[in-house]
Amino acid sequence: MPELRKDPVVGRWIVFSPERQIRPERYRCEELPPTRPEDDPFLEGHEAYTPPEVYAIRPSGSAPNGPGWQLRVVPNRFPALRVEGELDKEAVGFYDRMNGIGAHEVIVETPHPQLVLEKQNLAGVARVFEACRARIIDLSRDLRMNYVLVFKNHGAQAGATMPHPHSQLIAMPVTPIVVKEKLVAARAYYLEKDRNLFEDILKSEKKTGDRVVFENDGFTVFCPFASRFPFETCVMPRKQSADFQNSTDEDLLLLAEAVQRTLAAYAEALNRPNYNLVLHTAPFRRSRHPEAWTTLDADFRWHIEILPRLTGVAGFEFGTGFYINPTLPEEAAGVLREAVTRG
Amino acid sequence: MPELRKDPVVGRWIVFSPERQIRPERYRCEELPPTRPEDDPFLEGHEAYTPPEVYAIRPSGSAPNGPGWQLRVVPNRFPALRVEGELDKEAVGFYDRMNGIGAHEVIVETPHPQLVLEKQNLAGVARVFEACRARIIDLSRDLRMNYVLVFKNHGAQAGATMPHPHSQLIAMPVTPIVVKEKLVAARAYYLEKDRNLFEDILKSEKKTGDRVVFENDGFTVFCPFASRFPFETCVMPRKQSADFQNSTDEDLLLLAEAVQRTLAAYAEALNRPNYNLVLHTAPFRRSRHPEAWTTLDADFRWHIEILPRLTGVAGFEFGTGFYINPTLPEEAAGVLREAVTRG
Numbered sequence: 001m002p003e004l005r006k007d008p009v010v011g012r013w014i015v016f017s018p019e020r021q022i023r024p025e026r027y028r029c030e031e032l033p034p035t036r037p038e039d040d041p042f043l044e045g046h047e048a049y050t051p052p053e054v055y056a057i058r059p060s061g062s063a064p065n066g067p068g069w070q071l072r073v074v075p076n077r078f079p080a081l082r083v084e085g086e087l088d089k090e091a092v093g094f095y096d097r098m099n100g101i102g103a104h105e106v107i108v109e110t111p112h113p114q115l116v117l118e119k120q121n122l123a124g125v126a127r128v129f130e131a132c133r134a135r136i137i138d139l140s141r142d143l144r145m146n147y148v149l150v151f152k153n154h155g156a157q158a159g160a161t162m163p164h165p166h167s168q169l170i171a172m173p174v175t176p177i178v179v180k181e182k183l184v185a186a187r188a189y190y191l192e193k194d195r196n197l198f199e200d201i202l203k204s205e206k207k208t209g210d211r212v213v214f215e216n217d218g219f220t221v222f223c224p225f226a227s228r229f230p231f232e233t234c235v236m237p238r239k240q241s242a243d244f245q246n247s248t249d250e251d252l253l254l255l256a257e258a259v260q261r262t263l264a265a266y267a268e269a270l271n272r273p274n275y276n277l278v279l280h281t282a283p284f285r286r287s288r289h290p291e292a293w294t295t296l297d298a299d300f301r302w303h304i305e306i307l308p309r310l311t312g313v314a315g316f317e318f319g320t321g322f323y324i325n326p327t328l329p330e331e332a333a334g335v336l337r338e339a340v341t342r343g
Numbered sequence: 344m345p346e347l348r349k350d351p352v353v354g355r356w357i358v359f360s361p362e363r364q365i366r367p368e369r370y371r372c373e374e375l376p377p378t379r380p381e382d383d384p385f386l387e388g389h390e391a392y393t394p395p396e397v398y399a400i401r402p403s404g405s406a407p408n409g410p411g412w413q414l415r416v417v418p419n420r421f422p423a424l425r426v427e428g429e430l431d432k433e434a435v436g437f438y439d440r441m442n443g444i445g446a447h448e449v450i451v452e453t454p455h456p457q458l459v460l461e462k463q464n465l466a467g468v469a470r471v472f473e474a475c476r477a478r479i480i481d482l483s484r485d486l487r488m489n490y491v492l493v494f495k496n497h498g499a500q501a502g503a504t505m506p507h508p509h510s511q512l513i514a515m516p517v518t519p520i521v522v523k524e525k526l527v528a529a530r531a532y533y534l535e536k537d538r539n540l541f542e543d544i545l546k547s548e549k550k551t552g553d554r555v556v557f558e559n560d561g562f563t564v565f566c567p568f569a570s571r572f573p574f575e576t577c578v579m580p581r582k583q584s585a586d587f588q589n590s591t592d593e594d595l596l597l598l599a600e601a602v603q604r605t606l607a608a609y610a611e612a613l614n615r616p617n618y619n620l621v622l623h624t625a626p627f628r629r630s631r632h633p634e635a636w637t638t639l640d641a642d643f644r645w646h647i648e649i650l651p652r653l654t655g656v657a658g659f660e661f662g663t664g665f666y667i668n669p670t671l672p673e674e675a676a677g678v679l680r681e682a683v684t685r686g
Contacts, residue, residue: 002424002443004517012520015443017423080360080659080667081345094547095568100345100358151658159657168658174347176663177355204437225438278662305661313656314502315494315511316423318648319621320519324423 003328007226008201010181013322014226021326024231024335027310029273032156032163035113041077042164044111050074054105055134057127071127072108073135079104080170087144087173101144103171107131113164116154118263125256126249128167132279133252136245139171140284147175147283150244155274157309167277175283182280183300190299198301202236211329213336214261218254221262223329223336229311230327231270231336233262235304242297244281259304265339266308273308280305346671350569351544353524356665357569364669367574367678370653372616375499375506378456384420385507387454393417397448398477400470414470415451416478422447423513430487430516444487446514450474456507459497461606468599469592471510475622476595479588482514483627490518490626493587498617500652510620518626525623526643533642541644545579554672556679557604561597564605566672566679573654573670574613574679576605578647585640587624602647608682609651616651623648 003016041049047065055073062068075083081102089098109117109128117125136148152167153159175183189197205211205222213233214221221235235258241247247255259277266273281302290297317323346359384392390408398416405411418426424445432441452460452471460468479491495510496502518526532540548554548565556576557564564578578601584590590598602620609616624645633640660666 001428002422002445004441004443004515006439008438010520013517015423015515017421017443020421020423078360078363079345080358080363085344092568093551094543095351096349098347100347100360102345149659149662151662153657159655170659172347172358172663174356176665177353178662178664181664200437208436225435276658276661278658280662307661312502314496315619315621316492316513318619318650319492319494319521319623320515321521321524322519 005226007224009185009197010178011185012226012228014228015322015324016328017324017326018328019326020324021230024270027270027273029271029310030156031272032160034163037113040113040162040164042072042106042108042111042162042166043113044069047072050106051077055131055138057131069111070124071110071131073105073131074108076104076106076168081172098173101173103139103142103145103169105135105169107135107167107169109165109167116165116263116267117152118260118267120260122253122256122260125260126252129247129252129255130249132167132169133245133247135169136281139169140245140287142171144173145171146173146285147171147179148281149176150279152275152277154276155309157274158276160274175285179280179283183282186299186301196240196298196301198236198303199240202238211333213265213333214258214340216254216257218251219258221258223333225329227325227327227329227332228323229307229309230325231266231273231308231310231332232329233306233336235259235262235306237301237303240298240301242282242300242302243287244279244302245287255304259306261340261343262306262336264343265336266306268343269335269339270308270310273310275309276307278305278307279303348569350567352528352540353521354528355569355571357571358665358667359671360667360669361671362669363667364573367613370613370616372614372653373499374615375503377506380456383456383505383507385415385449385451385454385505385509386456387412390415393449394420398474398481400474412454413467414453414474416448416474417451419447419449419511424515441516444516446482446485446488446512448478448512450478450510450512452508452510459508459606459610460495461603461610463603465596465599465603468603469595472590472595472598473592475510475512476588476590478512479624482512483588483630485514487516488514489516489628490514490522491624492519493622495618495620497619498652500617501619503617518628522623522626526625529642529644539583539641539644541579541646542583545581554676556608556676557601557683559597559600561594562601564601566676568672570668570670570672570675571666572650572652573668574609574616574651574675575672576649576679578602578605578649580644580646583641583644585625585643585645586630587622587645588630598647602649604683604686605649605679607686608679609649611686612678612682613651613653616653618652619650621648621650622646 057071148171211223400414403411491514
């Protein structure tokens, strides 16, 4: 029998239709064909193929834009938004527009073209999050910007065009509508109950435990009660923190473990699925004007969503904002938990 | 230079990045491989392959579930929701769920396996909308249901698994979050301005004309100011009506012309793209309790969205609720308008 479940944060209903399910190992996952080395702009020695780096981890102390790096952050060559210029907001007749001021950067996670994130050692995964933290802190100084979205598209079905392991970030002048919805819900919940919505979700997950995939001292990974996609996971810090960029090195090492173990479980249980990963943190407006937030940011908590792209997004999803998901999260978590334990 | 535009209904920002554009004729569109006739459940003579029909157009007066039809509506064999049972809403600890009561039906648009919607004659296209109207009216009598979403997935990239031309509808106990957002925005606009938001959009589009693709006595087709996808179109009735199911036969013939001409323009200009089509109408709650709606449904207007699937939905879109669109709607409308004129 199908079942509808409501997302406790954004109020979206998900239709669970187990009859439409296929076995996890049957999912067809396309790998991007490897780039020919001469065409890979992210290889060591190819630093001139990209715009000059804005950040890099160079333990040997090597010079910028040359070899000797473990990770590089470079502006996207085909940026969705541009850094140059004054922010200009205006009405166009009946409508509203602004110029496309922002930043679009690529985090080249490793010089190795096939070293996917889950195969890196913990220090390597942690470097990616250190780079995110550094870039968010730097971009938050630009007062034209209000938000930085960190995301990763892995595989063609998830929108990637390059197989060389990389993540992306886009800084923008407006707060994403999805983040705004979460902030509004978290604020309303806090005002009503004097409790943190995300802490209550974690408590509820720990009580039953049947949707929990992995846990360490810093993070809990679970399949959300109203998952949009089969095997979707949420990586949630166990301690309250609205701003990702306030994470310590120790936090990031624990985060690296949680993400790496989860991605490794996907790779094993689901035949290396394509996936999107997104990081939701508070907009800069909050950290810039903490005095305006009387609850001292006790209401919102940063977190990561990992969305395997095993099912499509089609007319029903666009028409409703709801999703049809063939796999109950309890089942998905069982499969992933087993893979984590074996891994 | 990129540009951000705000959707005047739901407040979503769209990032227009013309530098990421490709030429319309270069879009790669996959066709689903044709089904072998013996495997096509929607062929004439294969009526027993589907559950018994709930509606059909049989001008010859032929008996149900046999040959002699122009269009059939049948329950989906793998329904996302099920018709049987009492609606049961409950709390599960911290969360909310309900059982999956609803209906999931397939509108087989024609007995011909390759007669895509834009190649049907006007009467054939109008039949599809007549079937939608009849099914919505019938399903609205079921008081467990609150909304019927009509949608069409054409092509594998748009989520279709069968090439035989068909549309779908899903009746559900809750109003889609996307429709709710539109209703709330339309209501707020009406209360503030004493004007209809959709009428104001139409007026604004007609004033400039540069996003208009096609117009007849009943409908205006235009590329929305803040289109999510390249070549996205909206088919809007020119007269005020909140409920699609109140459309007359004459309305539906004009609608058929607007949709057919638009789809034909897509096929010609964009190399037969995969697309999703969704119909947004008012939820039943409004038509069942008109006395509760003091503005007499003057605020919301039903309409159709057509979303060519030429670009993907990836981390940025999931993480923000915004979209990156390489093609400005003025440009898209120019291309489509030319194709409509030639067609």
